[in-house]
């Protein structure tokens with residue numbers, strides 16, 4: 137059967153909004169269009185009802201109480217609110233002074249955690265950026281070894297968005313609770329795809345986003361624990377006091393309703409989706425490694441999300457590879473920073489060399505990805521790699537058994 141191209145294999149970047157989500161949102165554009173803050177009439181009540189239903193759907197997905205869910209504009213805002221909001225409230229010294237407290241995070245977090253941590257560092261906090269081992273998994277032991285008496289916050293993502301590796305979250309959470317330290321996790325790639333329970337998993341603050349789980353863009357949530365311990369946050373946005381004062385501004389009612397519906401669907405379809413995704417990932421990885429040599433799957437073999445596969449192809453040049461697979465929408469191991477192509481800091485953090493990082497692809501699957509599409513991707517990638525390797529003198533040497541590490545390179 138012919139597949140329709142381009143094929144979308146970039147679900148870790150964003151997902152298609154589920155048509156059932158769109159349907160749930162529609163009435164809130166021009167019928168139930170009220171401001172949830174209007175307490176005196178039907179329009180306001182309808183909007184508020186929509187939001188409160190969504191809050192319950194969101195809470196249910198993560199095993200929380202509805203009161204503990206704060207709606208935001210997405211995971212970037214949730215991460216900023218969690219990290220900066222907690223640091224400011226639990227600071228051990230006032231703004232402008234040094235020694236305000238110690239924060240632990242890691243070097244392969246999303247920029248929406250890394251950059252707030254760097255800002256806090258400039259503002260008098262000490263930050264430890266843990267470096268992952270080659271398999272990419274941050275363990276509770278690593279966090280324990282970095283703990284200090286003045287540690288106030290740990291922010292370690294649940295699962296990595298580039299390589300899909302799963303960190304030791306329940307264990308890190310337990311450690312933090314033992315030490316009386318606030319634990320935040322960026323769950324954007326995890327929540328909705330994998331079972332989540334903030335009680336069992338010992339989480340104080342949890343960020344996630346609508347558009348990574350078949351909901352709309354521009355809406356996300358932050359779980360803020362209300363008991364054992366009651367977590368406080370300094371607001372980033374002041375104003376009308378919406379969202380328990382933690383996030384002022386008229387709520388994005390349509391977005392929030394869609395977010396809630398997306399959470400409900402993920403809850404109902406999680407087991408089914410998860411098995412499908414895992415099968416697709418296996419099909420892709422087995423297909424590629426069956427077709428060619430020198431293929432490396434990045435990140436831990438097993439501790440990985442079912443929907444993300446990050447693969448490096450030796451002896452091909454990254455940009456040419458991307459050019460050769462134009463019918464496949466996916467991400468490369470290079471990040472465009474202004475004019476130059478930088479190798480991904482996540483792959484670099486794992487110790488993947490620059491060359492190999494550039495010739496890496498992140499292929500990520502979603503609710504509508506089919507086996508035919510995966511087979512098509514395997515075929516196109518295999519063809520492109522074969523073609524490029526035919527042009528590679530290094531690949532010839534490799535096949536002749538020359539140990540490339542002993543060659544002396546001429547540098548220009």
Ligand SMILES: *Cc1c(COP(=O)(O)O)cnc(C)c1O
Nearest residue numbers: 210211212246248297324325345
């Ligand atoms: C996509 C993503 C974000 C950013 O989410 P937005 O809702 O787009 O702001 C943060 N963290 C991770 C792990 C992500 O994958």
